[in-house]
Structure formats: C-alpha cells, structure tokens
Amino acid sequence: xxxxxAFYLSWKQLFPTGRGVSFFSIxxxxxxxxxxxxxxxVVAFMNGFQDKxxxxxxxxxxxxxxxxxxGSSGDWKDDMKKLESQPKVQAVAPYLNGHLLLxxxxxxxxxxxxxxxxxxxxxxxxxxxxxxxxxxxxxAVEASRITPLPVVDDxxxxxxxLSRQAADKLGAHPAxxxxxxxxxxxxxxVGNGIMVLRKLDPFVESGTWKVRFEDDxxxxxxxxxxxxxxxxxxxSEKIENxxxxxxxxxxxxxxxxxxxxxxxxxxxFGASVIDVYSPSMLEKAKDDELLPxxxxxxxxxxxxxxxxxxxxxxxxxxxxxxxxxGQSGVVHGFNLKFVPEVASDTQALADACMNTRxxxxxxxxxxxxxxxxxxxxxxxxxxxxxxxxxxxPIGLVAAFAIAIxxxxxxxxxxxxxxxxxxxxxxxxxxxxxxxxQGFVIxxxxxxxxxxxxxxxxxxxxxxxxxxVRNIAGEEGGAGVAQFYDFYSxxxxxxxxxxxxxxxxxxxxxxxxxxxxxxxxxxxxxAARLNPSxxxxxx
Amino acid sequence: xxxxxxxxxxxxxxxxxxxxxxxERLKVLVDxxxxxxxxxxxxxxxxSGCGKTTLLNLLARLDFADTGELYWNGESYDPKLxxxxxxxxxxxxxxxxxxxxxxxxxxxxxxxxxxxxARLAGSMGKDAKQxxxxxxxxxxxxxxxxxxxxKLSGGERQRVAIARALLNRPKVILADEPTGNLDERSxxxxxxxxxxxxxxxxxxxxxxxxxxxxxxxxxxxxxxxKGELSPA
Ligand SMILES: Nc1ncnc2c1ncn2[C@@H]1O[C@H](COP(=O)(O)OP(=O)(O)OP(=O)(O)O)[C@@H](O)[C@H]1O
Ligand SMILES: [Mg+2]
Numbered sequence: 001x002x003x004x005x006a007f008y009l010s011w012k013q014l015f016p017t018g019r020g021v022s023f024f025s026i027x028x029x030x031x032x033x034x035x036x037x038x039x040x041x042v043v044a045f046m047n048g049f050q051d052k053x054x055x056x057x058x059x060x061x062x063x064x065x066x067x068x069x070x071g072s073s074g075d076w077k078d079d080m081k082k083l084e085s086q087p088k089v090q091a092v093a094p095y096l097n098g099h100l101l102l103x104x105x106x107x108x109x110x111x112x113x114x115x116x117x118x119x120x121x122x123x124x125x126x127x128x129x130x131x132x133x134x135x136x137x138x139x140a141v142e143a144s145r146i147t148p149l150p151v152v153d154d155x156x157x158x159x160x161x162l163s164r165q166a167a168d169k170l171g172a173h174p175a176x177x178x179x180x181x182x183x184x185x186x187x188x189x190v191g192n193g194i195m196v197l198r199k200l201d202p203f204v205e206s207g208t209w210k211v212r213f214e215d216d217x218x219x220x221x222x223x224x225x226x227x228x229x230x231x232x233x234x235x236s237e238k239i240e241n242x243x244x245x246x247x248x249x250x251x252x253x254x255x256x257x258x259x260x261x262x263x264x265x266x267x268x269f270g271a272s273v274i275d276v277y278s279p280s281m282l283e284k285a286k287d288d289e290l291l292p293x294x295x296x297x298x299x300x301x302x303x304x305x306x307x308x309x310x311x312x313x314x315x316x317x318x319x320x321x322x323x324x325x326g327q328s329g330v331v332h333g334f335n336l337k338f339v340p341e342v343a344s345d346t347q348a349l350a351d352a353c354m355n356t357r358x359x360x361x362x363x364x365x366x367x368x369x370x371x372x373x374x375x376x377x378x379x380x381x382x383x384x385x386x387x388x389x390x391x392x393p394i395g396l397v398a399a400f401a402i403a404i405x406x407x408x409x410x411x412x413x414x415x416x417x418x419x420x421x422x423x424x425x426x427x428x429x430x431x432x433x434x435x436x437q438g439f440v441i442x443x444x445x446x447x448x449x450x451x452x453x454x455x456x457x458x459x460x461x462x463x464x465x466x467x468v469r470n471i472a473g474e475e476g477g478a479g480v481a482q483f484y485d486f487y488s489x490x491x492x493x494x495x496x497x498x499x500x501x502x503x504x505x506x507x508x509x510x511x512x513x514x515x516x517x518x519x520x521x522x523x524x525x526a527a528r529l530n531p532s533x534x535x536x537x538x
Numbered sequence: 539x540x541x542x543x544x545x546x547x548x549x550x551x552x553x554x555x556x557x558x559x560x561x562e563r564l565k566v567l568v569d570x571x572x573x574x575x576x577x578x579x580x581x582x583x584x585x586s587g588c589g590k591t592t593l594l595n596l597l598a599r600l601d602f603a604d605t606g607e608l609y610w611n612g613e614s615y616d617p618k619l620x621x622x623x624x625x626x627x628x629x630x631x632x633x634x635x636x637x638x639x640x641x642x643x644x645x646x647x648x649x650x651x652x653x654x655x656a657r658l659a660g661s662m663g664k665d666a667k668q669x670x671x672x673x674x675x676x677x678x679x680x681x682x683x684x685x686x687x688x689k690l691s692g693g694e695r696q697r698v699a700i701a702r703a704l705l706n707r708p709k710v711i712l713a714d715e716p717t718g719n720l721d722e723r724s725x726x727x728x729x730x731x732x733x734x735x736x737x738x739x740x741x742x743x744x745x746x747x748x749x750x751x752x753x754x755x756x757x758x759x760x761x762x763x764k765g766e767l768s769p770a
Contacts, residue, residue, distance in 0.1 A: 005654065005657035005658050005662075008657055009643070009654070012643070012645045012646050012650070013645050016644075016645035016646070016686075017645065017646050017647045017650060017686065018647065018684075018686055019645075022645075415639065415641055416641060416643060418600075418641075419635070419637070419641040420658070421600065421626065422598060422600055422629070422635045423629075423630060423635065423654070423655055423658050423702075424626050424627065424628075424629045424630020424631070424633075424658045424659060425626060425630075425658055426623045426626040426627070427623075427626075428623070530601075531595075531600045531601075531621070532592075532595040532600045532601040535595075535600070535637065536591070
C-alpha cells in the first residue's frame, strides 16, 4: 500500500481501527444520501408526471393539429391525401367537433362531440384504449367476465361513444350481458367450461338467450324472440358473424366435459338509445321547421386519461357529426401523428410542423401538441424548478453540518495536527486529510443516495400507497392515487434512459462537490495552523 | 559542506528568537549554540518559560529564528525562513520527536500509529512493518500492537511514541519533557529506555527535562539561562 499518508489518515478518521466507522461518518453519509435520494426522486417523479401527461395529451389529440384558417374550401379528402403524402407524417385523422345536446329519460348532457373517421380507427387517437379504460367499471364482475369490450368497429353513424361523465349524467349504458345460469360450473358439477360473448353490438335487443348442450361437443342457441331451439352448433366450430343485433357466443370446454342438458342463460341488456339535438336544428326551428331529434345508440363508454380533456365528451362518426352540423363534406381539421424519430424530439416535431404547413399553404396552421398545451408544461417545469430550488438549500444544510463537524474535529485534533507537522507532514497533506474526508463522505453519500433512489423507484407504488394511506386514510388515498395516476407513472432507471442517468449523475456530482467544499474550509484552517502553537495548545 | 559539519547529527549556531510582547519584544533565545553527535545525548534544563520548547521548535524547523545557523546531518537550513515543504520532507527522515503528552492518533491502533511515521516519510513497506514490530518489542510493548492507544497506560503510550520517533532511523530525537506526565517509577523506566534506545539506534538525543537525575544520566548536561546554553 503506497497510498499517500493523508488519504490513509483521512480514511482512518472516518473509519477508525476497531470501531469500523465513526458516528460522525454514519450521520454525514446518511445526511448526504438522504439529500441525494430526495433530489433524484423528486426530479424523477416530476419527469414521470411530465412523461405521463405528454403521453396522455398526445393520445387525446395526436402530435399536432392541422387546421385551415377559414375552413377547407375544397374536398377534405384531397387535403387529407396531401397531408398523408408528407414524408414525416405517419397517420392522419380528420375531425369535426362541436357541441350537441343529449337527452335520455329526461336527463340531459351537452358534451363536446368529436366526429372521427371509423375506417381510420385509432391510428391517431387510441379510441379503443379509451374504451378499455371506461367500460369495465360500469359492469358487475359476472357481467364483465362475459361481456366483450366495445370496439371502434362498433362505431357507426347511429352509434356514439360517451365519456364516463356524460354517460353517468344521462344514465345511459352500452349493451351488456349477465350470465345467470351456468350448469357446467354449478355446485354439483364444479366444471370450468367457459362461455364468453365474442360480439355484442349496440343493436342487440334486451332479452334472455340460452345455450343448451346436446352432448359434450354440440349445443343449440335460443333467442328471446321465438323460444324455439335453433340450429345445432359445435364447440369445435369456428363461430361466424350472424349479422347485426345477434350476439356471438364462444364456448371453451374446461376439465369437466359438457353433458346433455347443460345450460347457459345469458341476460342481455340492450344499449341505451339517446336523443340528440344539434345547434343546426335550432337554426331550422327558427324557420318553423321542427325536426325530431336524432336517435343513436350508446356503443361504449370511454375514459381519457388526460385530465385536461373535456369531461363531457362524445365520439361519433365523421358523417354523423357532419349531418348533425348540417355541414356535409366538411371537416374542421386533422389530427396528425408523426413518425417516432420526429415525435420524440420537440425540435424535430416543430420543424416537421413548419414544413407541413409550408407545403400545404399559407392559410393552414399546424400546431404541435406542446405549443397547444404549453401553459401546462410550463407549469410543471416551474414546479420542478421550484422543488429543486427548495431542495438545494436543504442539501447545503447537510453540507454545513459536515463542515461544522469537520471544523470541530480540526479544533479537537489541533495538537495531533501539530504533531503530524512535527513528524514531517506538509501543509498540503494536512489539508488533504480533511478535504478527503469531505470528499469520501460525499462519494459514499452519493452512492448510498443512488441506492436509496433506486429502491424508491423500484418500490414506488407500495411506498406511495403506504404514505398516502397513512396521510389521507384509505378512501382519501384512493382518491389521491387516482387523481395523479401515480400507479401508472413511468419512472425510468438510469440504465434505461439518458435523462434519468443525467439526473442521477447531476445530483451525485452535486453531493460530492458540496461535501468536498464543506471539507475544504476546515482543511484550510488545519493547513494554516502554526505547528509550534498547535503543539502548545491544550 | 565541510567535514566539520558532517560530524554532527545536528548543529545550531547563535540561534536567537524573540516574541512580540506588547510594544516590545520578549527575548527568549539570545545566542544558543548546540552540537548533537550521533548516539550521544544532551540534556537541557532551565526554569519554566526560559525557552526550552522554543529552542526545540527551532531545532526541528517548526518555527523560525531571528538569527543563527542550522545544520541537519550536515545539510544547511536557514533558520530565519518560515518552515516549508523541504523542511517537512527532510524532517520526516532526520528528526524524531517525543512530547510530554503522547499525541498518539486515537483512531489507529498501536502498530498503525508507529507505522504512520513511515507513511509520512514515504518509506512504508514490509521492512517498515518488521522494524515497527521490533521497536515495539524493544520498548517493551509486546503483543499489544492491535490495541487502540486509549487502552494503554501513560508509560506504555510514551513507549509507543518513542518507537514511532525511532522508526525512520532519525539522526536526532528531540524529546520535550517526555516523562512529565508519568509517575516517578515509570518515568525512570521510560527515561532509561529512551537513553538506551537512542544509543543503540545511533541517534543523537536532545532531552528537555526538569529532573536533575535524568540530566545527569545524559552524556552532556546543559543549562538554558537568559537565552544562552551553558554547561551545568
Ligand atoms: N508564540 C509565542 N508568542 C509569544 N510568546 C511566546 C510564544 N511561544 C512562547 N512564548 C514565550 O516564550 C517563552 C518561552 O516559552 P517556552 O515554551 O519555550 O518555555 P519552556 O522553557 O519550554 O517552559 P516550560 O518548562 O514551562 O515548558 C515563554 O515566556 C512564553 O510565554
Ligand atoms: Mg516547554
């Protein structure tokens, strides 16, 4: 070991022989570690929130919105082709928005209505994901087991999807099914043959459907309209679409075979039918032309994760919206999705929007998502900076504690320092003894802080629910967690993302730098001690 | 350098030192001469506050003098300059110090304390470890090398400090009242050991003491009176 003696001595003072580690070292290292941990975690979570909101916003409106200043003059399909031919554009979805008045058994709602092109499905806006978010919650457990999720294909000109809030207000629901009899899994059979509905479209009527087995492999279905047993179906058979309004049953045999007489009874509740009024009807009413409301069926319930999204909202087909607005062949604009390389980089996205606009023409505007929602992200950024601003002084407090402890140690060890000089120690080495202590504390604190931050990120959900439960109570906890969507936060590890790595390194370096500086002051004092006086001190 | 110089492990000529004392200056050393020969011992006695510690500090280049000349092992040092890095580096190899309070580092065990001298001199290695063990045996602190200083008695601590001072085979040991904190019996033992060990190790010894019988045991006894050294 040819370590310079100053390194050796500073190490020994932090980790004395026999005692392993000094009390001062433990406290200082922990102090630094806590500071590093908190700073990393706060920034990581702020980034997680931003990331989450970014995804939610992009999901609800695409990467950019292209609109014509005075409405499209020509055919919107031509505009769409032009947009689709743009090199960086991945998908284009036309939209036509407006407000509609809905009525269902005297309940009213005026949702923000969005006309989308069902053929394009969810190439830009993931409507099916929204449906998945919204639907399971309305149904009982038994029902959700067999009722299929609504799909975008269910969206037709006489079908709309409602946001959860709008549906609740109206008391409206999409078609649902409830399994009321299941012989195969009854108490004396204990089988696990499964029956699910492959398709339950909005046009299915309410009523009881029955599936009765002839033997272990074939069954007959009876519909609510005529109580006759229909054709024979086979379990092994691939089910076919029998047309609108007819549910499709799919049977999976379990461990206990089906037997003659086994029966499934399914209660089906048809989709709510709601009345729709539009502002254009009002125009016509002025001309004494009274139109009956348009009747549409509820095809599904959706929920959009983005809190800034309209709470009362409706998705309909583009044509439905055009008809309701009395504007056939017109769209308001297009939601755009760009290729991933462009989408992941704000500058590239801004450039792509500019390019798209200039190739479309002067009267077009192409607005990227972060411009449209700038206020929100500015707010988040501001909050993040504010947090860091508050935390940096806390980190400095830890540094002061280290400096004071080391300073005390210098005072306590004055005679020892004198002796070290008398034994041939240079001022530089004496200074190094104390600077090194600050450095080592910073380094160990940073490493420990990294470890704590990793643990925190790893166990964030259980930690968060623990904290929230203890602060807000069971119910309050559920509310808080739901509001922040905390549990679906993506908080990347440093080996997964450059941003996260930078976050870890920045605060690690900050800790090492600050505690080295904290060691520097006492070190300076120690190095400047006059040895003859130091030896004399009591 | 002349042969004359080389004959002495340490030589000082005409050292003078004053300290600021209000408006005036307190004359502590006026004209102190000293010649230390390897393997031989010198004792210095004097009233309290007469400047004995000050003299040792000047000899060790821990402080600067007003006038005078200083040679360590024949190498010339200007005692009027404030001590610098070169002084520190050579001091580690040439001078050993023993103080009244033992000044062992509390965070390190006995062996590590002795070896610290080698680390400071940059001569840490297997040989140093071997020598440290031999010296600890020599000073009579056997089988305690892994203990922390706080577990040792005063006499034992001072023995460890002597072993530490001798580790780098210094030319001179400067001892400032090394037995001042010890009871009579262990003081006698430690003093005997110090004198013997310096003789064996061929190191010159400058011993500051109040005890006349210890002074007698040295090869040369000096008195410091009014800033000058004179034979007792
Ligand atoms: N840094 C200083 N500034 C001012 N006066 C000092 C300083 N150091 C020592 N002195 C004075 O110099 C004189 C000699 O001090 P020194 O410590 O050398 O005496 P000493 O002979 O070792 O005494 P003792 O036997 O009590 O240890 C004393 O009067 C002391 O007050
Ligand atoms: Mg003294």
